[in-house]
Amino acid sequence: MQEGFYRDTWVEVNLDAISQNVSAMKKLIGEQTKIIAVVKANAYGHGAIQVAHAALESGASMLAVAFLDEAIQLRQAGFDCPILVMGATRAQDVHVAVSYGITLTIFSLDWAKEASQYVDQGDVLLHVKVDTGMGRLGVTGVDELQAILEFAQEHEHFHIEGIFTHFATADETNSPYYLKQLAKFQEVIADVPKGNLLIHCANSAAGLKDKASLYNAVRQGISMYGLTPSVEMKKELPFELHEAFSLKTKLVHVKQLKKGDKVSYGATYEAEENEWIGTLPIGYADGWLRKLQDSEVLIEGKRMQLVGRICMDQCMVKLPYELPVGTNVTLIGRQGNEVISSDEVAERLETINYEVPCTISSRVPRIFFKKQRIIEKANPLLLKRPGKV
Ligand SMILES: Cc1ncc(COP(=O)(O)O)c(C=O)c1O
Secondary structure (H helix, E strand, O other): OOOOOOOOEEEEEEHHHHHHHHHHHHHHHOOOOEEEEEOHHHHHOOOHHHHHHHHHHOOOOEEEEOOHHHHHHHHHOOOOOOEEEOOOOOHHHHHHHHHHOOEEEEOOHHHHHHHHOOOOOOOEEEEEEEOOOOOOOOEOOHHHHHHHHHHHHHOOOEEEEEEEOOOOOOOOOOOHHHHHHHHHHHHHHOOOOOOOOEEEEEOHHHHHHOHHHOOOEEEEOHHHHOOOOOOHHHHHOOOOOOOOEEEEEEOOEEEEEOOOOEEOHHHOEEOOOOEEEEEEOOOHHHOOOHHHOOOEEEEOOEEEEEEOOOOOOOEEEEEOOOOOOOOEEEEEEEEOOEEEOHHHHHHHHOOOOOHHHHHOOOOOOEEEEEOOEEEEEEOHHHOOOOOOO
8 A cells, every 4th residue: 555545546657757858848949948837737637736846947947827726826835936827817816916926818908907907016927818829818919919018018017028829730730720820920929029028839739840939938738748749740759758647556356257247337248258357446536437448457567458337436357367456557657568658548538648647536646756766645635634633
């Protein structure tokens, strides 16, 4: 049993892989271009605080998240670097960002006007979001951008420190839409006095493939975690990515079923002969989704098949022979020469690799490794509550 948690299912996060991926990106984009480490959604399920430390130690100089709460979590953990909230923040919460020195995204003139009514002291640090084709947040043209810049100039508490956009198709090879967005961004910011503004538009995909997208910074997300932005980009990566996320469990029960015995809800799996079946303490409530029925896991370095429906907390694997309770099982990661990558799981789930680590729920403890040694275990379920033992 791993001290710090009391179940035999856990995620291992290799922080050296995070460091390698950030250093490699830094080498690729050059000293002049900053790395903004995207650690939203608990660092894509990896663990925001630990990943942020590794990223900043390896060449990133700023963090980005989606929501103010995530930024506050990082400040409260002691990070004093710039932290950008890329999503929308409620205008009435702007003073909270001011008190924490967190940078917000200004995405419309209406938002700017409303937010200005809630601030009468301190500095509101802002990056303007330009919508060049995502159809999501952001100003859509030069006029609104100019109006925002003028509005900010007249408002003593507003400080515009950056301008950015986000690509919809940077992960596609030869995407005319990507080029169109880049051209629109260039056009929209053409007459803006750049001064010390941090201008950034590249996500991992753009940063990996197109120097023209770099400006002052790359917002590195998926590639920091060692995953490719898309399957098609895999063939043309400029450096090797190191996957940081593994998902592991153990056999907690092993039994022999007789020919004709059934397994799991719906009794959909029937033993064709006398079969050894192992029970794994992981299920769809952990993010090991029902669609992963019949997928493979690694035991003793070999692929073995899950059988029957995946339950909320457990699932079953067909074993070639009796194996001891406590045998290690890898659901994502390497065992011997075999690897099950997040890409493979994503393919099974008919989704993108981004969704795989994000989906592994907070019920699964995270163990952080550096130089092959455990440096921390995080189990949100067992955080000590004040006043309770
Ligand atoms: C605005 C913004 N910038 C950057 C990123 C990072 O993108 P990637 O994970 O593809 O590097 C994201 C992620 O979705 C994002 O929403």
